Amino acid sequence: xxxxxxxxxxxxxxxxxxxxxxxxxxxxxxxxxxxxxxxxxxxxxxxxxxxxxxxxxxxxxxxxxxxxxxxxxxxxxxxxxxxxxxxxxxxxxxxxxxxxxxxxxxxxxxxxxxxxxxxxxxxxxxxxxxxxxxxxxxxxxxxxxxxxxxxxxxxxxxxxxxxxxxxxxxxxxxxxxxxxxxxxxxxxxxxxxxxxxxxxxxx
Numbered sequence: 001x002x003x004x005x006x007x008x009x010x011x012x013x014x015x016x017x018x019x020x021x022x023x024x025x026x027x028x029x030x031x032x033x034x035x036x037x038x039x040x041x042x043x044x045x046x047x048x049x050x051x052x053x054x055x056x057x058x059x060x061x062x063x064x065x066x067x068x069x070x071x072x073x074x075x076x077x078x079x080x081x082x083x084x085x086x087x088x089x090x091x092x093x094x095x096x097x098x099x100x101x102x103x104x105x106x107x108x109x110x111x112x113x114x115x116x117x118x119x120x121x122x123x124x125x126x127x128x129x130x131x132x133x134x135x136x137x138x139x140x141x142x143x144x145x146x147x148x149x150x151x152x153x154x155x156x157x158x159x160x161x162x163x164x165x166x167x168x169x170x171x172x173x174x175x176x177x178x179x180x181x182x183x184x185x186x187x188x189x190x191x192x193x194x195x196x197x198x199x200x201x202x203x
Contacts (some may be wrong), residue, residue, distance in 0.1 A: 010052075011039045012059070019063075020044050024052035027111075038069075040076070055086075064099075072105075074112070081116065089122075091129065118151075134172065144168050 003016050006023040024036045036053030040061070047063040055069040062079040074085040074095045081099040089105045091097070095112030101119070103110065108122040111129045119136045120127075127135065128145040134152035142158045146167030153172035156162055157179055164170060 003131070008035055009037045012042045013043075015045070016042045017045045020045045021049045022052070036069075093129070 002018045004021045010022050010024050022038050024038045037051040038050055039056045040057045043046050043059055044061040048061045048065045050067040052069045054071045056069045056073050058075045060077045061108045064080045065078050065082045068085040072084045075092040078097045082097055085104045087105055088107045090109040093111045097114045100116035101114050103120045106123045109126045109185045109196035110119050113130045115132045117133045118131050121138045123139060124141040125137050125139040126143045127148050130149045132151040135150050135154050137156040139158055142156055142162055144164055146165045149169040150172040153175060154170055155175045155177055157177050197201045
């Protein structure tokens with residue numbers, strides 16, 4: 001059945017066949033290194049919802065993953081969509097996301113494999129992976145490293161023009177879109193409001 005857990009530190013190494021809801025709150029009796037940490041190294045057959053200070057996803061989630069934390073790191077497999085929010089969000093080279101992925105935060109790094117559309121909204125974005133579909137980036141600083149493979153279009157909104165290295169494989173178009181009519185910090189403001197709301201819930 002559904003699994004609901006709340007603790008200072010949560011490590012899931014086993015198997016969960018239904019939805020999983022995890023909350024790692026502040027535990028003043030625990031060392032700072034393990035305070036508010038959630039580690040998913042097991043096998044989740046359905047959706048995963050995570051709220052913590054630090055999230056490490058190294059196992060497999062067959063459904064959707066929705067995670068909000070100061071630091072989110074994905075090194076495992078996600079079968080469907082992923083919504084990842086944090087100050088620092090990273091998809092390691094070992095990560096594999098079969099569905100649509102949305103990354104929101106200050107420092108975003110995508111080095112893994114994403115089969116669906118990838119949307120990144122942050123301050124600094126680094127791309128260095130394999131993306132089968134379109135990639136949409138909104139950031140102040142966008143870096144696309146050599147070896148990056150994008151099967152669809154790369155659409156970006158940034159203050160400066162993006163020049164792709166010869167080692168970047170782009171199957172579609174490179175499109176620079178102007179910033180929307182809304183204030184430039186609208187998304188940042190939304191992120192701050194959501195983050196503060198989640199922080200209140202965590203407290």
